[in-house]
Amino acid sequence: MSGDTSSEMTQLLSALSLDGKPVAESRQINGSVFEFFLPELVNTLVATTVETKRAAERLALGLETEPEDPAEQPEDAGNTEADSSAGWVELPDDSELMEQVFVKLEAVGFRVGRRLAERFAPLNRRLVDTLDIVKFVCKDIWMLLFNRQVDNLKTNHRGVYVLQDNKFKWFLRMSGNCGGAAAARRAQPYIWLPCGIIRGILESFGVSTVVVAETLGLPQCTFQIKVVSDE
Amino acid sequence: MKIHCIAILGRHGNPIYLRNYDAHEDDVKYHYMAHTSLDIIDARLAQPTSSYLGHLQTVGDLSVYGYITNTNIKIMVVSSASNESPSVRSSQMRHVCECVHAAYVALVCNPFNERREEDRVQSERFDMVVEKLGQLTE
Numbered sequence A: 001m002s003g004d005t006s007s008e009m010t011q012l013l014s015a016l017s018l019d020g021k022p023v024a025e026s027r028q029i030n031g032s033v034f035e036f037f038l039p040e041l042v043n044t045l046v047a048t049t050v051e052t053k054r055a056a057e058r059l060a061l062g063l064e065t066e067p068e069d070p071a072e073q074p075e076d077a078g079n080t081e082a083d084s085s086a087g088w089v090e091l092p093d094d095s096e097l098m099e100q101v102f103v104k105l106e107a108v109g110f111r112v113g114r115r116l117a118e119r120f121a122p123l124n125r126r127l128v129d130t131l132d133i134v135k136f137v138c139k140d141i142w143m144l145l146f147n148r149q150v151d152n153l154k155t156n157h158r159g160v161y162v163l164q165d166n167k168f169k170w171f172l173r174m175s176g177n178c179g180g181a182a183a184a185r186r187a188q189p190y191i192w193l194p195c196g197i198i199r200g201i202l203e204s205f206g207v208s209t210v211v212v213a214e215t216l217g218l219p220q221c222t223f224q225i226k227v228v229s230d231e
Numbered sequence B: 001m002k003i004h005c006i007a008i009l010g011r012h013g014n015p016i017y018l019r020n021y022d023a024h025e026d027d028v029k030y031h032y033m034a035h036t037s038l039d040i041i042d043a044r045l046a047q048p049t050s051s052y053l054g055h056l057q058t059v060g061d062l063s064v065y066g067y068i069t070n071t072n073i074k075i076m077v078v079s080s081a082s083n084e085s086p087s088v089r090s091s092q093m094r095h096v097c098e099c100v101h102a103a104y105v106a107l108v109c110n111p112f113n114e115r116r117e118e119d120r121v122q123s124e125r126f127d128m129v130v131e132k133l134g135q136l137t138e
Helices: A003-015 A033-061 A095-120 A130-146 A180-186 A189-204 B027-044 B086-109 B124-136
Strands: A152-155 A160-165 A209-217 A220-227 B003-009 B015-020 B052-059 B062-068 B074-080
Touching: A033 A095, A033 A189, A095 A130, A095 A189, A095 B086, A130 A152, A130 A160, A130 A189, A180 A209, A189 A209, A189 A220, B003 B027, B003 B086, B003 B124, B015 B027, B015 B124, B027 B052, B027 B062, B027 B074, B052 B086, B062 B086, B074 B086, B086 B124
Parallel strands: none
Antiparallel strands: A152 A160, A160 A220, A209 A220, B003 B015, B003 B074, B052 B062, B062 B074
């Protein structure tokens, strides 16, 4: 076996960039691109869910699926010109609809989380128990996504973990004129994607969980991970 | 040293990929070998180990080497005897396993790949990488 083949394999390995280095300098993108993308993702999913629901209602009532009058369009589906008094747009009040948006966003996050776990799982050490995996999320994944670590990790050692981030990166640019509580409520959908990401990562390591999150005041947010046992 | 087979098994021991480099051998033989190696892997996991598990078992003149990722994907390489020292062969096998792992990660990260966790791997690029790996060590 000559040295050539092993160097070829090294080339293959680095081309597939499992060692964590980027494949080529030209393939990097600005990290803040995602912060622009996230509001658009959420707004689009809300808008499409609203539209699907209205189409289904029309179908149920026996009407056509296309609204003829553009003025009939819902004015609260991400259209910023509509409500200018608060400077922002209220989410639709329909909890069933927001439930569907939650499911979609969380599913997107889940798929992303699975990929993150495969890509960034540690190569040289094994993660033996759930606490190790959660610590991996708090330190390594948070460092990769947000360039900082989770501020506080609490556990009751019985399958519940609470991650607290006092300066959640995706909330740093969010603010509202209507006060802290309203802003926190309005920011809810943006936290569903990270919930899905955490759940996807844990699922990749074989831990089934339910992840919920809440924010008491931007930019702080708290994720609660509950391990669902198979019994 | 020649690689006869590269096999990947999923989290639950389900076969995800098998590449048989022998035209005359049936895939079944290597499926069986991979499956029996699972027990050995489980026994090795009882102690703390790194990803590369090394030599698992020998069947006739074929040796099976194992690698497990943190997400519990198991990679097995079946090769025949070689003239190099065990440490050289070990490092070569480890290199092969790492390449397969890297290709698998690239496959999973592909957003256009709609494979679910339990599905078999069906990707031309992945096949190309594995093909190249099989030729490297001849």
